[in-house]
Amino acid sequence: MSTAKLVKFNFHTSLREFFNITGTVQEAVDSLISEKNLTQTEVEGSVLVFCPYTTAAISLNENTDPDVQHDIFLGLERAFPAYPEFKHSEGNSPAHLKNTITGCSETVIIHEGKLLLGVFQAIYLCEFDGPRNRTVYAQIHLY
Amino acid sequence: MGIIIKTLTLQTPVQGFIGITNQVQYFVNETINTLNIDPAKFEASVTVFCPHTTAAITVNENADPDVQQDFLLALDHAFPYTGEFKHDNSPAHLKSSLIGCSKTLLVHEGQLVLGRMQAVYFCEFDGPRTRTFYVQIQY
Numbered sequence: 644m645s646t647a648k649l650v651k652f653n654f655h656t657s658l659r660e661f662f663n664i665t666g667t668v669q670e671a672v673d674s675l676i677s678e679k680n681l682t683q684t685e686v687e688g689s690v691l692v693f694c695p696y697t698t699a700a701i702s703l704n705e706n707t708d709p710d711v712q713h714d715i716f717l718g719l720e721r722a723f724p725a726y727p728e729f730k731h732s733e734g735n736s737p738a739h740l741k742n743t744i745t746g747c748s749e750t751v752i753i754h755e756g757k758l759l760l761g762v763f764q765a766i767y768l769c770e771f772d773g774p775r776n777r778t779v780y781a782q783i784h785l786y
Numbered sequence: 787m788g789i790i791i792k793t794l795t796l797q798t799p800v801q802g803f804i805g806i807t808n809q810v811q812y813f814v815n816e817t818i819n820t821l822n823i824d825p826a827k828f829e830a831s832v833t834v835f836c837p838h839t840t841a842a843i844t845v846n847e848n849a850d851p852d853v854q855q856d857f858l859l860a861l862d863h864a865f866p867y868t869g870e871f872k873h874d875n876s877p878a879h880l881k882s883s884l885i886g887c888s889k890t891l892l893v894h895e896g897q898l899v900l901g902r903m904q905a906v907y908f909c910e911f912d913g914p915r916t917r918t919f920y921v922q923i924q925y
Contacts, residue, residue: 645787647829647830648829649829649892649894649899691831691890691892693891693892693899695899695900695901695902695904696901696903696904697845697846697847697853697901697903697904722864723860723864726856726859726860726863728859729852729856729859729860730852730855730856731850731852731853731856732850732852733850736852736853736856736857736860737860739846739847739853739856739857740856740857740860740861742846743844743845743846743857743885744884744885746844746886746889747845747889747904748845748889748890748891750890780892780899782829782831782892782894784831
């Protein structure tokens, strides 16, 4: 038996932030397991988390020390500053660039009904051009 | 449940982002027709994979082509050719590694799930060349 379901989440982000969505994704997996009347410990699968924007991204990174997030933003600012030669009229080319570098999706393994993440890992919606209302999709595959 | 793959080719410029969204959606449509499935019931994921080391796959802004020019400029600034490099096209390899060789997309009710401003791009950093990319649909 296998099943795939697309779930949609809405978030409100601030100017720039890593918004932790791990709990929300796990809850969606839990509720699909209940809906299909499966035994959690017997469920294997994967979840594809996808962000449909060009100035926000999905990343897995450190969940313990929030300074890491600060440092990642700083590192990205230094690596991809706004150059006067940029042509894009909205003026947010650095946000588009950070988006492409970070990537619009991540696939996470589901093992025994739980997201298989390292102790220090969490799934983040990365906002590079907020504040905005953002939608994130998760396609859950259970086997 | 099943899996199907197609190899596609394209001709690239020296550097640039080539939109491939339509080709990916076309293969999804072909697959739906071949399988004789109701498109409204077709849920799948699609992996777009670039088998080259100086090119990449990304999803980004489809509206203003200036964004792509700004990307190339910023990547050149971030990863310039430096005298200590030992291999002649290392900046292109660096850009390829950073952006990544694949993207996995969602298909919901037979259509790629993309934001209004998103498109799928093949990124060329060391052209012009004849390039290949793979599209694998998992359904």
